[in-house]
Amino acid sequence: MSETIRVDDLTFHVMRSERRKTVGLTVERDASLVAHLPKDADIGQVGELIRTRLVWVHQKLASHKDIGRETVFRRPEFIDGEGFHFLGKHYRLKLIDVDPAGPPTPTVRFHGDRLLFRREQVTAGDKRIAQHYTRAAHAYLNDTVNRWKTIVGVDPARYVQVMDLGFRWASCGSEGTLNFHWRIMQLPPQVIDYVAVHELSHLKVRDHSPVFWAEVARVLPTYTQHRKWLHERGGEL
Incomplete structure:
Protein backbone atom coordinates (compact mmCIF):
# COMPACT_ATOMS: atom_id res chain seq x y z
CA MET A 1 0.00 0.00 0.00
CA THR A 71 -15.72 26.26 -10.39
CA VAL A 72 -16.32 27.04 -6.71
CA PHE A 73 -17.29 30.70 -6.61
CA ARG A 74 -19.77 32.38 -8.91
CA ARG A 75 -18.10 34.71 -11.41
CA PRO A 76 -20.21 37.89 -11.61
CA GLU A 77 -20.80 39.86 -14.78
CA PHE A 78 -20.14 43.57 -14.59
CA ILE A 79 -23.48 44.70 -16.00
CA ASP A 80 -26.27 46.76 -14.49
CA GLY A 81 -28.38 44.72 -12.09
CA GLU A 82 -25.79 42.03 -11.34
CA GLY A 83 -25.93 40.85 -7.74
CA PHE A 84 -23.14 41.23 -5.18
CA HIS A 85 -23.01 40.43 -1.47
CA PHE A 86 -21.24 42.26 1.33
CA LEU A 87 -21.52 41.04 4.94
CA GLY A 88 -24.54 38.99 3.95
CA LYS A 89 -26.49 41.86 2.38
CA HIS A 90 -27.43 41.82 -1.28
CA TYR A 91 -26.61 44.71 -3.60
CA ARG A 92 -27.38 45.37 -7.26
CA LEU A 93 -24.59 46.68 -9.46
CA LYS A 94 -25.06 50.09 -11.06
CA LEU A 95 -22.45 51.29 -13.52
CA ILE A 96 -21.74 55.00 -13.28
CA ASP A 97 -20.03 57.41 -15.65
CA VAL A 98 -17.51 59.75 -14.07
CA ASP A 99 -16.44 63.14 -15.35
CA PRO A 100 -12.63 63.04 -15.65
CA ALA A 101 -12.56 66.72 -14.72
CA GLY A 102 -14.76 66.19 -11.68
CA PRO A 103 -13.86 65.32 -8.09
CA PRO A 104 -12.19 61.95 -7.30
CA THR A 105 -14.70 59.10 -7.26
CA PRO A 106 -14.00 55.64 -5.80
CA THR A 107 -14.20 52.78 -8.26
CA VAL A 108 -16.33 50.77 -5.82
CA ARG A 109 -18.76 52.11 -3.23
CA PHE A 110 -22.01 51.02 -1.64
CA HIS A 111 -25.02 53.35 -1.65
CA GLY A 112 -28.35 52.16 -0.32
CA ASP A 113 -29.03 48.81 -1.97
CA ARG A 114 -26.67 49.55 -4.86
CA LEU A 115 -23.03 48.80 -5.51
CA LEU A 116 -21.81 51.73 -7.60
CA PHE A 117 -18.99 50.88 -9.97
CA ARG A 118 -17.15 53.13 -12.40
CA ARG A 119 -17.99 52.06 -15.93
CA GLU A 120 -14.49 52.58 -17.35
CA GLN A 121 -13.12 50.04 -14.84
CA VAL A 122 -15.37 47.17 -15.98
CA THR A 123 -12.56 45.32 -17.77
CA ALA A 124 -10.68 45.18 -14.45
CA GLY A 125 -13.84 44.48 -12.46
CA ASP A 126 -12.71 41.28 -10.72
CA LYS A 127 -9.46 42.91 -9.61
CA ARG A 128 -11.13 46.08 -8.34
CA ILE A 129 -13.74 44.16 -6.35
CA ALA A 130 -11.02 41.97 -4.82
CA GLN A 131 -9.05 45.07 -3.81
CA HIS A 132 -12.09 46.72 -2.23
CA TYR A 133 -13.11 43.60 -0.28
CA THR A 134 -9.52 42.99 0.82
CA ARG A 135 -9.21 46.48 2.29
CA ALA A 136 -12.49 46.06 4.15
CA ALA A 137 -11.52 42.60 5.37
CA HIS A 138 -8.34 43.62 7.19
CA ALA A 139 -10.06 45.76 9.81
CA TYR A 140 -13.17 43.60 10.06
CA LEU A 141 -11.35 40.29 10.46
CA ASN A 142 -8.80 41.61 12.93
CA ASP A 143 -11.68 42.83 15.11
CA THR A 144 -13.44 39.46 14.71
CA VAL A 145 -10.36 37.45 15.64
CA ASN A 146 -9.63 39.69 18.62
CA ARG A 147 -13.21 39.24 19.81
CA TRP A 148 -13.07 35.43 19.70
CA LYS A 149 -9.48 34.59 20.59
CA THR A 150 -9.94 34.99 24.35
CA ILE A 151 -13.09 32.86 24.29
CA VAL A 152 -11.27 30.12 22.37
CA GLY A 153 -8.25 30.56 24.63
CA VAL A 154 -5.50 30.95 22.04
CA ASP A 155 -2.97 33.58 21.04
CA PRO A 156 -2.80 33.88 17.24
CA ALA A 157 -0.38 36.09 15.36
CA ARG A 158 -1.05 39.78 15.85
CA TYR A 159 -2.54 40.41 12.42
CA VAL A 160 -4.57 38.28 10.04
CA GLN A 161 -3.63 37.93 6.39
CA VAL A 162 -6.16 38.47 3.60
CA MET A 163 -5.49 36.99 0.16
CA ASP A 164 -6.85 34.80 -2.60
CA LEU A 165 -6.84 31.31 -1.07
CA GLY A 166 -8.22 29.60 -4.15
CA PHE A 167 -11.20 27.51 -3.12
CA ARG A 168 -10.73 27.82 0.66
CA TRP A 169 -12.35 30.39 2.91
CA ALA A 170 -9.52 30.38 5.44
CA SER A 171 -6.49 28.52 6.73
CA CYS A 172 -4.38 28.40 9.87
CA GLY A 173 -0.57 28.44 9.82
CA SER A 174 1.43 26.50 12.39
CA GLU A 175 3.10 29.75 13.50
CA GLY A 176 -0.27 31.16 14.55
CA THR A 177 -1.09 33.14 11.42
CA LEU A 178 -4.71 33.14 10.31
CA ASN A 179 -5.29 33.52 6.59
CA PHE A 180 -8.66 34.48 5.09
CA HIS A 181 -9.93 34.65 1.54
CA TRP A 182 -11.06 38.18 0.66
CA ARG A 183 -14.36 36.67 -0.49
CA ILE A 184 -15.24 35.94 3.13
CA MET A 185 -16.57 39.51 3.29
CA GLN A 186 -19.55 38.32 1.24
CA LEU A 187 -20.74 36.06 4.07
CA PRO A 188 -23.20 36.98 6.82
CA PRO A 189 -21.40 38.12 10.00
CA GLN A 190 -22.45 35.04 11.98
CA VAL A 191 -20.96 32.75 9.32
CA ILE A 192 -17.72 34.76 9.34
CA ASP A 193 -17.68 34.25 13.12
CA TYR A 194 -17.92 30.49 12.54
CA VAL A 195 -15.01 30.52 10.09
CA ALA A 196 -12.91 32.56 12.54
CA VAL A 197 -13.73 30.23 15.45
CA HIS A 198 -12.96 27.22 13.23
CA GLU A 199 -9.47 28.52 12.41
CA LEU A 200 -8.76 29.70 15.96
CA SER A 201 -9.71 26.24 17.23
CA HIS A 202 -7.07 24.77 14.92
CA LEU A 203 -4.48 26.49 17.08
CA LYS A 204 -5.54 24.01 19.75
CA VAL A 205 -6.40 20.95 17.66
CA ARG A 206 -4.77 20.68 14.24
CA ASP A 207 -6.97 18.00 12.69
CA HIS A 208 -10.72 17.61 12.24
CA SER A 209 -11.11 14.94 14.89
CA PRO A 210 -14.07 14.73 17.28
CA VAL A 211 -11.92 16.62 19.79
CA PHE A 212 -11.67 19.51 17.36
CA TRP A 213 -15.41 19.71 16.69
CA ALA A 214 -16.09 19.48 20.42
CA GLU A 215 -13.88 22.53 20.88
CA VAL A 216 -15.73 24.44 18.15
CA ALA A 217 -19.07 23.47 19.74
CA ARG A 218 -17.87 24.64 23.16
CA VAL A 219 -17.16 28.09 21.79
CA LEU A 220 -19.98 28.31 19.24
CA PRO A 221 -22.84 25.86 19.99
CA THR A 222 -24.69 26.92 16.82
CA TYR A 223 -21.74 26.14 14.54
CA THR A 224 -23.49 23.29 12.69
CA GLN A 225 -26.10 25.60 11.15
CA HIS A 226 -23.41 28.04 9.99
CA ARG A 227 -21.30 25.20 8.63
CA LYS A 228 -24.31 23.87 6.72
CA TRP A 229 -25.11 27.33 5.33
CA LEU A 230 -21.53 27.73 4.12
CA HIS A 231 -21.56 24.32 2.46
CA GLU A 232 -24.92 24.83 0.75
CA ARG A 233 -24.80 28.49 -0.19
CA GLY A 234 -21.20 29.63 -0.11
CA GLY A 235 -20.62 28.83 -3.77
CA GLU A 236 -23.54 31.04 -4.83
CA LEU A 237 -21.81 34.23 -3.71
Whole structure:
Protein backbone atom coordinates (compact mmCIF):
# COMPACT_ATOMS: atom_id res chain seq x y z
CA MET A 1 0.00 0.00 0.00
CA SER A 2 1.40 3.39 -0.95
CA GLU A 3 2.01 5.96 1.75
CA THR A 4 -0.13 9.05 2.00
CA ILE A 5 -0.21 12.08 4.28
CA ARG A 6 -3.56 13.63 5.19
CA VAL A 7 -3.54 17.32 6.16
CA ASP A 8 -7.01 18.75 6.74
CA ASP A 9 -8.97 17.84 3.58
CA LEU A 10 -5.89 17.31 1.39
CA THR A 11 -4.16 14.00 0.66
CA PHE A 12 -0.50 13.92 -0.40
CA HIS A 13 0.98 10.83 -2.04
CA VAL A 14 4.43 10.09 -0.68
CA MET A 15 7.49 9.49 -2.83
CA ARG A 16 10.71 8.67 -0.97
CA SER A 17 14.25 8.88 -2.31
CA GLU A 18 17.61 7.99 -0.82
CA ARG A 19 19.17 10.92 -2.63
CA ARG A 20 16.71 13.54 -1.40
CA LYS A 21 17.80 15.55 1.65
CA THR A 22 14.82 17.89 2.04
CA VAL A 23 11.03 17.73 1.77
CA GLY A 24 9.49 18.94 -1.49
CA LEU A 25 5.85 19.42 -2.49
CA THR A 26 4.41 19.39 -5.98
CA VAL A 27 0.94 20.00 -7.40
CA GLU A 28 0.65 17.88 -10.54
CA ARG A 29 -1.17 18.85 -13.73
CA ASP A 30 -4.13 16.70 -12.68
CA ALA A 31 -4.17 18.52 -9.31
CA SER A 32 -2.87 15.50 -7.41
CA LEU A 33 -0.54 16.32 -4.53
CA VAL A 34 2.86 14.72 -4.00
CA ALA A 35 5.23 14.95 -1.05
CA HIS A 36 8.83 14.11 -2.01
CA LEU A 37 10.64 12.89 1.10
CA PRO A 38 14.06 11.66 2.18
CA LYS A 39 14.03 7.90 2.74
CA ASP A 40 13.93 8.13 6.55
CA ALA A 41 11.66 11.18 6.95
CA ASP A 42 9.07 11.00 9.74
CA ILE A 43 5.50 11.26 8.42
CA GLY A 44 4.26 13.18 11.45
CA GLN A 45 6.95 15.83 11.17
CA VAL A 46 6.37 16.12 7.44
CA GLY A 47 2.66 16.68 8.05
CA GLU A 48 3.46 19.64 10.31
CA LEU A 49 5.82 21.02 7.68
CA ILE A 50 3.15 20.71 5.00
CA ARG A 51 0.72 22.62 7.21
CA THR A 52 3.07 25.63 7.17
CA ARG A 53 2.86 25.65 3.35
CA LEU A 54 -0.89 25.19 2.93
CA VAL A 55 -1.45 28.69 1.58
CA TRP A 56 1.00 27.98 -1.25
CA VAL A 57 -0.63 24.60 -1.94
CA HIS A 58 -4.13 26.06 -2.18
CA GLN A 59 -2.98 28.90 -4.40
CA LYS A 60 -1.34 26.38 -6.74
CA LEU A 61 -4.50 24.28 -6.76
CA ALA A 62 -6.56 27.36 -7.59
CA SER A 63 -4.43 28.03 -10.65
CA HIS A 64 -5.31 24.63 -12.15
CA LYS A 65 -8.12 24.58 -14.68
CA ASP A 66 -11.33 22.85 -13.58
CA ILE A 67 -10.65 23.11 -9.84
CA GLY A 68 -9.93 26.80 -9.42
CA ARG A 69 -12.18 29.39 -7.90
CA GLU A 70 -14.18 29.67 -11.14
CA THR A 71 -15.72 26.26 -10.39
CA VAL A 72 -16.32 27.04 -6.71
CA PHE A 73 -17.29 30.70 -6.61
CA ARG A 74 -19.77 32.38 -8.91
CA ARG A 75 -18.10 34.71 -11.41
CA PRO A 76 -20.21 37.89 -11.61
CA GLU A 77 -20.80 39.86 -14.78
CA PHE A 78 -20.14 43.57 -14.59
CA ILE A 79 -23.48 44.70 -16.00
CA ASP A 80 -26.27 46.76 -14.49
CA GLY A 81 -28.38 44.72 -12.09
CA GLU A 82 -25.79 42.03 -11.34
CA GLY A 83 -25.93 40.85 -7.74
CA PHE A 84 -23.14 41.23 -5.18
CA HIS A 85 -23.01 40.43 -1.47
CA PHE A 86 -21.24 42.26 1.33
CA LEU A 87 -21.52 41.04 4.94
CA GLY A 88 -24.54 38.99 3.95
CA LYS A 89 -26.49 41.86 2.38
CA HIS A 90 -27.43 41.82 -1.28
CA TYR A 91 -26.61 44.71 -3.60
CA ARG A 92 -27.38 45.37 -7.26
CA LEU A 93 -24.59 46.68 -9.46
CA LYS A 94 -25.06 50.09 -11.06
CA LEU A 95 -22.45 51.29 -13.52
CA ILE A 96 -21.74 55.00 -13.28
CA ASP A 97 -20.03 57.41 -15.65
CA VAL A 98 -17.51 59.75 -14.07
CA ASP A 99 -16.44 63.14 -15.35
CA PRO A 100 -12.63 63.04 -15.65
CA ALA A 101 -12.56 66.72 -14.72
CA GLY A 102 -14.76 66.19 -11.68
CA PRO A 103 -13.86 65.32 -8.09
CA PRO A 104 -12.19 61.95 -7.30
CA THR A 105 -14.70 59.10 -7.26
CA PRO A 106 -14.00 55.64 -5.80
CA THR A 107 -14.20 52.78 -8.26
CA VAL A 108 -16.33 50.77 -5.82
CA ARG A 109 -18.76 52.11 -3.23
CA PHE A 110 -22.01 51.02 -1.64
CA HIS A 111 -25.02 53.35 -1.65
CA GLY A 112 -28.35 52.16 -0.32
CA ASP A 113 -29.03 48.81 -1.97
CA ARG A 114 -26.67 49.55 -4.86
CA LEU A 115 -23.03 48.80 -5.51
CA LEU A 116 -21.81 51.73 -7.60
CA PHE A 117 -18.99 50.88 -9.97
CA ARG A 118 -17.15 53.13 -12.40
CA ARG A 119 -17.99 52.06 -15.93
CA GLU A 120 -14.49 52.58 -17.35
CA GLN A 121 -13.12 50.04 -14.84
CA VAL A 122 -15.37 47.17 -15.98
CA THR A 123 -12.56 45.32 -17.77
CA ALA A 124 -10.68 45.18 -14.45
CA GLY A 125 -13.84 44.48 -12.46
CA ASP A 126 -12.71 41.28 -10.72
CA LYS A 127 -9.46 42.91 -9.61
CA ARG A 128 -11.13 46.08 -8.34
CA ILE A 129 -13.74 44.16 -6.35
CA ALA A 130 -11.02 41.97 -4.82
CA GLN A 131 -9.05 45.07 -3.81
CA HIS A 132 -12.09 46.72 -2.23
CA TYR A 133 -13.11 43.60 -0.28
CA THR A 134 -9.52 42.99 0.82
CA ARG A 135 -9.21 46.48 2.29
CA ALA A 136 -12.49 46.06 4.15
CA ALA A 137 -11.52 42.60 5.37
CA HIS A 138 -8.34 43.62 7.19
CA ALA A 139 -10.06 45.76 9.81
CA TYR A 140 -13.17 43.60 10.06
CA LEU A 141 -11.35 40.29 10.46
CA ASN A 142 -8.80 41.61 12.93
CA ASP A 143 -11.68 42.83 15.11
CA THR A 144 -13.44 39.46 14.71
CA VAL A 145 -10.36 37.45 15.64
CA ASN A 146 -9.63 39.69 18.62
CA ARG A 147 -13.21 39.24 19.81
CA TRP A 148 -13.07 35.43 19.70
CA LYS A 149 -9.48 34.59 20.59
CA THR A 150 -9.94 34.99 24.35
CA ILE A 151 -13.09 32.86 24.29
CA VAL A 152 -11.27 30.12 22.37
CA GLY A 153 -8.25 30.56 24.63
CA VAL A 154 -5.50 30.95 22.04
CA ASP A 155 -2.97 33.58 21.04
CA PRO A 156 -2.80 33.88 17.24
CA ALA A 157 -0.38 36.09 15.36
CA ARG A 158 -1.05 39.78 15.85
CA TYR A 159 -2.54 40.41 12.42
CA VAL A 160 -4.57 38.28 10.04
CA GLN A 161 -3.63 37.93 6.39
CA VAL A 162 -6.16 38.47 3.60
CA MET A 163 -5.49 36.99 0.16
CA ASP A 164 -6.85 34.80 -2.60
CA LEU A 165 -6.84 31.31 -1.07
CA GLY A 166 -8.22 29.60 -4.15
CA PHE A 167 -11.20 27.51 -3.12
CA ARG A 168 -10.73 27.82 0.66
CA TRP A 169 -12.35 30.39 2.91
CA ALA A 170 -9.52 30.38 5.44
CA SER A 171 -6.49 28.52 6.73
CA CYS A 172 -4.38 28.40 9.87
CA GLY A 173 -0.57 28.44 9.82
CA SER A 174 1.43 26.50 12.39
CA GLU A 175 3.10 29.75 13.50
CA GLY A 176 -0.27 31.16 14.55
CA THR A 177 -1.09 33.14 11.42
CA LEU A 178 -4.71 33.14 10.31
CA ASN A 179 -5.29 33.52 6.59
CA PHE A 180 -8.66 34.48 5.09
CA HIS A 181 -9.93 34.65 1.54
CA TRP A 182 -11.06 38.18 0.66
CA ARG A 183 -14.36 36.67 -0.49
CA ILE A 184 -15.24 35.94 3.13
CA MET A 185 -16.57 39.51 3.29
CA GLN A 186 -19.55 38.32 1.24
CA LEU A 187 -20.74 36.06 4.07
CA PRO A 188 -23.20 36.98 6.82
CA PRO A 189 -21.40 38.12 10.00
CA GLN A 190 -22.45 35.04 11.98
CA VAL A 191 -20.96 32.75 9.32
CA ILE A 192 -17.72 34.76 9.34
CA ASP A 193 -17.68 34.25 13.12
CA TYR A 194 -17.92 30.49 12.54
CA VAL A 195 -15.01 30.52 10.09
CA ALA A 196 -12.91 32.56 12.54
CA VAL A 197 -13.73 30.23 15.45
CA HIS A 198 -12.96 27.22 13.23
CA GLU A 199 -9.47 28.52 12.41
CA LEU A 200 -8.76 29.70 15.96
CA SER A 201 -9.71 26.24 17.23
CA HIS A 202 -7.07 24.77 14.92
CA LEU A 203 -4.48 26.49 17.08
CA LYS A 204 -5.54 24.01 19.75
CA VAL A 205 -6.40 20.95 17.66
CA ARG A 206 -4.77 20.68 14.24
CA ASP A 207 -6.97 18.00 12.69
CA HIS A 208 -10.72 17.61 12.24
CA SER A 209 -11.11 14.94 14.89
CA PRO A 210 -14.07 14.73 17.28
CA VAL A 211 -11.92 16.62 19.79
CA PHE A 212 -11.67 19.51 17.36
CA TRP A 213 -15.41 19.71 16.69
CA ALA A 214 -16.09 19.48 20.42
CA GLU A 215 -13.88 22.53 20.88
CA VAL A 216 -15.73 24.44 18.15
CA ALA A 217 -19.07 23.47 19.74
CA ARG A 218 -17.87 24.64 23.16
CA VAL A 219 -17.16 28.09 21.79
CA LEU A 220 -19.98 28.31 19.24
CA PRO A 221 -22.84 25.86 19.99
CA THR A 222 -24.69 26.92 16.82
CA TYR A 223 -21.74 26.14 14.54
CA THR A 224 -23.49 23.29 12.69
CA GLN A 225 -26.10 25.60 11.15
CA HIS A 226 -23.41 28.04 9.99
CA ARG A 227 -21.30 25.20 8.63
CA LYS A 228 -24.31 23.87 6.72
CA TRP A 229 -25.11 27.33 5.33
CA LEU A 230 -21.53 27.73 4.12
CA HIS A 231 -21.56 24.32 2.46
CA GLU A 232 -24.92 24.83 0.75
CA ARG A 233 -24.80 28.49 -0.19
CA GLY A 234 -21.20 29.63 -0.11
CA GLY A 235 -20.62 28.83 -3.77
CA GLU A 236 -23.54 31.04 -4.83
CA LEU A 237 -21.81 34.23 -3.71
